Amino acid sequence: MWNYEKRLQYPVKITQTNPKMAQVIISQFGGPDGELAASMRYLSQRYTMPYKEVTGILTDIGTEELAHMEMVCVIVHQLTRDLTPEELKASGFDKYYVDHTLALWPQAASGAPWTATYFQSKGDPITDLHEDLAAEQKARTTYENILRLINDPEVADPIRFLREREIVHYQRFGESLRIVQDRLDSKNFYAFNPEFDIRDSGKCCK
């Protein structure tokens, strides 16, 4: 159950369109290290996670990623709204426009469509948390790559906020991995998979 809040997590107010920047930033919507893949990754992994602290962090970060996806979409939308056919042709955004007009559609900067193959849900807490830690770092690098291309402070400001959240999430996933390892066999973390080999872990209801 989700409650939608009719506000952005951090404000986005872009007054100057820039379709060239939009074409790059859209990667953080539907690209390999984007917010849609991030949210789907954590929200898919959480069902079999046997440790409640980690189920909580996957739920809450997965939810926050949806808010980040919304912010990225608003940035792209505000960078492309009211474009004229001349502006579309001059910027190269005409190739996106022909299929989607000015609507949002999840794709990478290269034009590759979003795909579930951008993430893994492996069913082993050590494996999944390492994927999650790597994903946060890859997203941080992507935001830093975007920031090098931005001159407009109205665009850079929300992008910097999103970059900082990657770092906070990385920290929380690191703590989650420590919580998991504290409950495993310290001599061999791989002795068993707590998402598969412990069959009574989910017994809380009659």
Add this chain to the structure above:
Amino acid sequence: MADNRPCRRDLMNRINTASFAVDDVKLFLDTHPCDTEALEYFHEFQRIRKAALKEYSRYYGPLTIDTADVDECDRWNWINDPWPWQEGGC
């Protein structure tokens, strides 16, 4: 409505600030569930957030379904105010 309404931008700033404090400490508490200092911090900002959301809804329309109070009005007002990506939205 009369001009003695609270300032919309001030109210929105209070909601955004308190909500972000709650978002952030919520993640910290997931991995530090017994940290009493963090629990106190959570309670303080949760209270500010709830009060501000309620006040915002009364004067400018609901931001969450929890504050979409239909008792005061005979119509559904969730869809009336602009969405965050639109002019005048939050």
